């Protein structure tokens with residue numbers, strides 16, 4: 001695996017490679033990332049990854065400084081998956097000056113995650129666009145765990161006519177249902193045992209909808225209430241239509257339930273797609 005740190009070296013390396021699929025990451029790779037790398041491999045002859053902890057998508061109160069940085073371990077995992085190229089710039093490479101040109105995502109970016117992490121998606125969309133411009137992939141793979149991120153990136157690619165295809169990877173779960181995430185490492189043993197409740201609440205909402213309920217807001221509120229009772233601080237549990245993440249109505253069939261909640265000091269997100277009867 002070739003590791004490049006500068007945009008110049010990246011461009012030179014890219015010129016020697018043919019069709020390329022990219023998996024952008026912030027590092028601290030786990031089985032979820034590995035499944036995205038494998039999916040990338042099935043879409044192109046060469047696979048690249050990026051590791052960059054993007055300050056622009058962290059609020060001042062977020063965990064930017066403490067975000068797990070495990071570069072050597074990550075490289076081992078990438079090598080084991082046969083990744084051809086790793087772009088791992090430091091901040092001075094990607095942001096040599098304060099980033100004054102930013103992607104302005106549509107208003108849906110201010111709901112769900114955006115309501116609790118103001119300007120999060122401005123930061124995500126901006127760095128993803130920069131990474132696409134630097135790496136010039138033919139395909140880029142994003143996980144469905146970050147459902148809203150996936151939709152915003154997909155629409156950005158579509159509306160800005162970027163010459164690449166977005167591919168989505170399934171959420172990979174631990175045996176007890178907890179969605180894999182770099183932030184799971186923050187959980188204490190007791191919190192780790194409690195954490196699958198978030199997935200179970202999503203399943204409960206899904207079952208209620210499958211059995212005919214269309215009062216989506218009370219369903220979300222009830223699920224939040226139950227999480228609260230178990231010691232969580234839920235931010236949202238919301239039933240949306242998949243297409244555009246607008247609030248679901250009784251007429252919508254293709255739905256997704258999205259959730260974010262804090263357990264102790266750790267904020268977890270998850271979602272489940274479903275089809276209403």
Ligand code: PAF
Nearest residue numbers: 024025026054124127146
């Ligand atoms: O999902 C992530 O890890 C990040 O948001 C991404 C897409 C790498 C942008 O920093």
